[in-house]
Amino acid sequence: MLFNSLTFVVFFALVMGGYWTLRSWNARKNLLLVASYVFYGAWNPPFALLLFATTALDFWLGARIAAAPAGSRKAWLVASVTANLSMLGFFKYGNFLLENTKWLLAQAGVTYAPPHLDLFLPIGISFYTFHSLSYTLDVYRGTTQPTRSLRDFLLAVSFFPQLVAGPIVRAADFLPQCDAPPTPLKNRLQWGLFLMSLGLFQKVVLADTLLAPIADNVFGHPSPVLTLDAWMGVFAFSGQIFCDFSGYSTCAIGAALCLGFHLKDNFLFPFAAVGFSDFWKRWHISLSTFLRDYLYIPLGGNRVGAIRASVNLLIVMFLGGLWHGAAWTYVVWGLFHGLCLVVEHFFRLMTKGAAWKETLPVQLALCLVTYLFVCIAWVFFRATDFPSAAMLLGAMAGQIPVGQAILSGREILQVALVIHILWIAQWRLRHTTLEAAIARQPVWLVGAAWTLMLGAIILTQGSGNAFIYFQF
């Protein structure tokens, strides 16, 4: 079920009505659990069984980790990590592994024709695997105690607002909220609805209507395009993926808030990032902190010397790229970010204490440079293969003299306007939060903006696409 669907509007109204009518906290949680499985099963009912099985396994393994003597705790953790990653690997990377094995053997002169596994990728498997895995990892690390309630843990992993496209909510952040009913909080429902409106506006108006057709046109064009068209297509995709994914997260946060649950921010104005490390503090924060806490720091983080820390960064970004999809283009996207992080690390070391770095013109210039490099990286993320990526990068660099002008004047203007507005707004908000910024606005302006957003959503007539991050 998509947030931007009429089905979800009816579903959410029914869940909200039932949830706030019920008096018992246990009954409310039961309702949410059933609703979450209905939400997920509405795509493909058998996958709800897979979700249940993996969650129940981690619940059991979490208890085993906590109860085991120190010597055998690690074995139970390995069992959990192996089970989760095997399932993810089978569904998401099975064909990728077979194809690459075939290629490697061919290099050695061995002919191998693997069967193509006709697998359906369970929606959101990368997200709920990490939701669930965070629990056993935290129990092992001793930062959380195992829950005795299977129902609460099932709800923590499957809670429908964040189930299929994040944010990646750690069980340790969700389970405590299951202990007691939400405390009364004035205007929680209205603010939650505002956030849902904002998220839907980002998704169906900005991403799907204003930017996606242009990005799709440029990335899907079979022959080279002009330099201007290439850059506009890439800028359009940078805005599309931000509005798409950030829109989903904002909807999820708003929907959870309407039900009395608090989810942390997943995006903090990433267009305003100054440098790549700043970018990853602002972009898909729940993934970057997950990788930092469960992978980068256990590898030694930056406490092991500059060279080793750089290698750690590259390993993390390699896996971060692969998490997004079973294709080498995603890996290159991740490694590109990793390399930029390494270069930035050394740049910071060389310019440590330099006051000029902090001046406004330099910060602005660094922000622009960061944005441009992030855009170049998006080419690998969005392109279907390396030849397409190379063709587009060639066009962006002005190296293809025979490109075509495929964008209309209106489309160019549209991208330029939306990206400028996004960029300026995020730059101005970079040191604050959405809540603080809205609190400073006059009431009439907030009301007018809300009305315009709802009006624009109605005008789109529900013709939006699935969220990009569902496929991950």
Add this chain to the structure above:
Amino acid sequence: MHSSTSNFDFQRPIPALPWRSLLLTTLLLTALGTLGWEIWARAHGYVPSLNDTPDLWADWREKVRPDSIVIIGDSRAIFDMDLNELEKGLGQRPIQLAMPGSCAYPVLENLANDPTFHGTILCSIVPGMWMAPPPAPPYLNGLKGLNRYHKRTLSQRAGHHIGMFLEKRLAFLNEEDLTLSQLLLRISVPNRANSYLPPALPPYFSTMDADRRTWMADACAQPGPLQDRVKFGWLPLFTPPPFPDYTPKEVLEGMARMVEARFGQTADAVKKIHERGGKIVFIRFPNSGELQKLEDLGTPRAGIWTRLMQETGAPNIYYSDHPELIFDCPEWSHLSAPDSVEFTKRLVPYLQQALGK
């Protein structure tokens, strides 16, 4: 009950604004704005009508039974054939599976590969569309309904039924003309010289029933600005695109191979249907004016049509072979609502003959 650690004390802040009155005002203004938009739409000739979505198509594909009569093809099959008249003449109400702007070959292939199907297919052919290779837009249009039919989720089914409930009541829910993306197209901004841009689709000019029977709007059937916009909208769509300055040779060769292969693919599909006892009739519907000249020039009858009929060996009806089937299309491509009923009445005897009834 004991649960996990309870050290999570994060609470999202809520901006200090009068949210209750803000919500009520916003809902009121949005409702008023929507009402105003609905009034504007009706005042400009729009009426509540179903949108021809892939979901609606998939609904009807699911209703195909082994012995059904199925209509496939492009928009001419939707506009020009009246289901009531066909039901009277053929003894069974056909299922309308034609799709505007589409190459119907993928649908023919789907029916040919359906081992249970041994019914009758009435197939409209517009040669330029029938031969469209992937990824040309007509071919992709032909796949839209099929993709939904194969991969429809429970959520999409539910959303479709809620959508139909609203579309039957609200005129502004018009996907062809009144979505935000369509409204943006009305903004006129100069294009660069030598831009390689696809032609715009013609505006809204029809209504659709729940069984996908489509009727031309009166405003389009009468001479006037809407009719002119539709008429002249067809010409660039039926004009072959100029080859761009640079298209990889292998792309061009691949497309040429796919076009050539379509003859054999069609013949194979027809053979499969015949082998199961099914029947198929190919039909060329009327066109008029400048569009007729353009189509005759670009895809003359002696070319694609004749070869397709020879290779498939299927019965066929070419409207201009029968004087009583020659009608004037007000916007050059489709028949007006009353003419479509009359045309179907006159077509039925030829269909009965072709089907051996």
